Amino acid sequence: MKLTVRFFASVKEQLGKDVEEIEVPAGVSSVAGLRAHLMARGETWKTVFSEKKLIRVAVNQEMAQPGAPIKAGDEVAFFPPVTGG
């Protein structure tokens, strides 16, 4: 299935990209599954996504937990804890 994946702030800089349309295998059905799928892409991805407590996730622009389900067409974003205000 197809997903839009977005990266922000330090995550974006480390990966060198801000948005990507990706095709994931049918078995990837949760935020945690997508994360594991991305970590398998290579050393940089593995390093960035292994910083577990430093990565937040939003599905369709709502904050989401690792167990949150994802479906075709979803927009999933990965970013560090927020620092606005």
Next chain:
Amino acid sequence: MKISVQRDDFDLGLEVKAFSKNPKIGAIATFVGVVREVAMTLEHYPGMTEKAIGKIVAEAGSRWQVADCTVIHRYGDLQPCDQIVLVAVASAHRGDAFAACEFIMDYLKTRAPFWKKEHAAGGARWVEAKSTDDAAAERWQDPARKAG
């Protein structure tokens, strides 16, 4: 109600003047955040940021009497002494206006997707989230909400 995520500066006086003329409003509390010491670049998540602030304002409205509210947050390059954020809350009484204003700021700092990158003399670095900000947001949660 007004929520704006913008590059441009804002004027507190104009924003307060723009509040609805409502004889039930007896108090307006405002907060302005300002850049301290180091230049920075603020990044955000267009779309989600506005939605997240909208949810925080709605939550404030469910806890306190809020007659009108304006939240403006800037992004892009900011210099020391530049204004970053404005929260203005109009209510019948000051207690609600003060509390809602502080609540919105505390939640905004921990829940709205903004990221600061500071440009210090030694180089640029992403600001790390502070546990004191988490604690400030936590104190608004009652035990029942926490359990949920």
